[in-house]
Amino acid sequence: MKLRIPQFGLLRTRLTVLYASLFAIAMLCVSTALYVVVERNAEAQVRNELIASGTIFDRLWMQRSTQLRDAAGLLARDYGFRAALATHDRGTIESALDNLKSRLGLRMAFIVGIDGSVTGIADPATAREAAGLWSALDAGATTGVVSLGGEARQVIAAPVLSPVLAGWVVFTTDLSRHEMRALERLSAIPLTAAVYQRQPSGSWVGADDDKRTSTTAVDQFIETTIRNGQPSELDVDHGTSIALAKPLPGMPGAPRAVLLLRYPMALALAEYRPLQLAIALTGIFGLALVIFATWRMARSITRPVSLLDDAAGRLADGENVSVPVEGRDEIARLAASFNRMAAGIAERERRITHLAFNDTLTGLPNRALFHEHLDHLLKQAERRSGEVALLCLDLDDFKSINDTLGHAVGDELLRRVANRLGEQLGEAFVARLGGDEFVVVLPLGKTQGGVDMLARRTLEAIAIPMHIGEHDLVPSSSIGIAISPIDGNDAETLLRNADLALYRAKASGRGSFCYFEQSMNEHAQERRVIESDLHHALSNRELELHFQPLFDLTKNRISAFEALLRWHHPTRGMIAPVEFIPVAEETGLIVPIGAWVLQEACRQAALWPAHIRVAVNVSSVQFRRPGLGTHIVQALQSSGLQPDRLEVEITESLFLESAEETIKLLHSLRALGVRIALDDFGTGYSSLSYLQSFPFDKIKIDQSFIANLLTRPGAGAIVKAITDLATALGMETTAEGVEETAQLSELRAHGCSSVQGYLFSRPIAAKDIPTLLKHEGDIRAKAA
């Protein structure tokens, strides 16, 4: 059998209940055994006493019978009495009987004559009953229990021989309650004695019971016990008794009689009650003691376990815990192990946390920790109605430094910038999000002036020149600032907005900072829409090339068309290149789009007269990605265009990044016969070293110079210088954005080889080119 112990929340309760239960069961067994033994013992004792009492009663009965018979015999032999009887001297006889009655304490004494006469009983009815004894007496009976005068009585008779039988002297003793009381007093135990007589109906009734009531229990009991003579239990309405029925000698013809000795069990057990109570009290006291002792003991056992349990719970909640180690037992060892384990967990957790939340390169907190910290600060600020400033910082042109000087220098630069930020912004939270992106988080006081100062200080700190390896670097950075809750009250929004502000800062020039404005957000959203739509623009054939003619001033004819990309957006209409080209460059979409442009431009150019070239703008992004050379070759091959009819226009920015690779590619293109033009010359750095590093076929003078040509003094000189320089280097020049005839004549005067602009033609669709060429004369007329 499997013992099922109920589940407890506390080990201590469980131990206590278990031990207390076991003890209780043991105590119960012992108590029950003792109780039963005591009860049995009491019963056995009562039985023995009852048997002894029965024997005593027998002896008493015999004594009394003998005494009375002796007295009766004495009377029967008295000569004078016999003489009186013989002479029928009634007075003498009765006086003699009365004398004897008072002497022996008898209620009744009488003579039954041999002739059946009765002397000595006044009541005629009783006398008749007494006369009924004759036959029993004549048969020789001398003693027994009879019913006489309505009561059970013992009769003792002695024959009167004078010398022949003249009659009997008969004495009777009562068997009433009173007489039984006397008998009971002689017993060692407080039993009750009663005489029962058998009725003609078979039932037994008490001798002094006037109503002659009987009970089945008593009837059965008497019938059983007079046969076996053993005491046994008798259940009557007074409760259970141990009882013994002793048959009494009867007179022939008289109802049978028994003496019923009864000892109530309750009375018998009464003297054992204190013992039983003592056993019960001992049990209860013992149980209480065991519960108390077990509870105390269990506490000493379970206290360290409870402490461990509690500590384990707290450990699970992430607390740093340790438990006291007491003693040298298993629990102490467990506690020690637990402490080691908890310490190990804490150490590992610290390391993991550090790894998880810190940037390995700079040791600054990483993006995850930044997010957590920003969330935390935002929540705190929300409660206090405070503000949090988020500064997004990145290094200007970090990419080109990385590309030109190598990753080791780039990494070192990042480390130093991180150090400077850490030193400079001790009070703020600084994190590196990746690449050259850094963020600074700062809960704000009342004024926003603090942020301005912080941003300026940061920019200045970073801009201090540094020496890495053999390189002298002057880092510069831009900062975008967003402030919660105005610019967003969650980390994501705030970071995005700070990024937008950074974008603006970058756009407005290096080494500056910019606050976020809501319009940036709208602009950014616009960009996102463009970006997503641009993905489908190519496959949906929404892109189209327009062409703007370049007019050769020396040959006085159209020498080339510059291919310009147009996007017919299905819902937004025509979208300007300035809006989507930067997006295409950022997303890398410029590569497939650029390939398509090359293909399409070459295909169209192949249709034109052989002296007309096509100029295609190629983004620096295209140069950085592999495949540009292949795209150009494929475009030429599939269109069958002569390589020298293709002119690739690049910008100066191309040389800022991986100049070496770029130049190599440019040389290989030149080897094919493709012409290379430097676009937008005059803006940006316009380093003359570029002109030296690669032999461009053409320089395109930026339209800003052309626009100012007539108004700003010196602009003409610059254009003259550029054309002179180009001529000296053997390069052609093209002036862009020519809108007025005055500009044209000025340019012609400066020796510019070709012009491009609205003065001649807007960019036109490919299908309109034949028409334009047909009316080339109009253009020629404008140039004239």
Add this chain to the structure above:
Amino acid sequence: MFEMRPLAVIAALFAGTVADAADLDVQIRTPNGGPVRDAVVTLHLVRQATPLPKSSGNFAIDQQNIQFHPLVSVVPIGASVAFMNHDPVRHHVYSFSEAKRFELKVNERQVNRVVVFDKAGIVPLGCNIHDRMIAFIDVVDTPWAAKTDANGNVSFHGLPAAAVTIDVWHPYLRAPGNQVSRGAALSQGPARRESFTVALRSPPRPPDAGY
């Protein structure tokens, strides 16, 4: 049977006066056939006066070994009975009978006391000193009376040939008055035979042990 003799003599005396003498043999048995000795058989004439017996004669009851001897005596009415104590102790002989109430308070050794029984009836004798001593005297008013011998038989000779009542008495006979009676018509010729079957009680013994 020396007691018989006087009675036989008495019978002979009357023989001459009553014509035609008859004989009677009476036999008394217990139900199982045993003889009943010491039963007294008395005859009385029916419808005529029975003559009185002669009271002369010597009758004696001895007290010897704390006992009366004989147990049963038949004496004619008016007879004198001598009580002789042969024991070395005293006896106090008494009788509370209707027929003769008397007591011989101190009957010392070898002292002969005489009591005259002048009334017919049974006289039980007892000793007030010794309970077990008992004897019976049947004082008869008829000349025809005798007690059975050891065989339970008694014979009468020379009886008148007439109707008689035969009474049989024994101290322990189980019948009212310890007596049974029967009528019989006597005639000359061979002896008439009458048989009685009677039950006897055991002699009452004074209770001296047990209960």
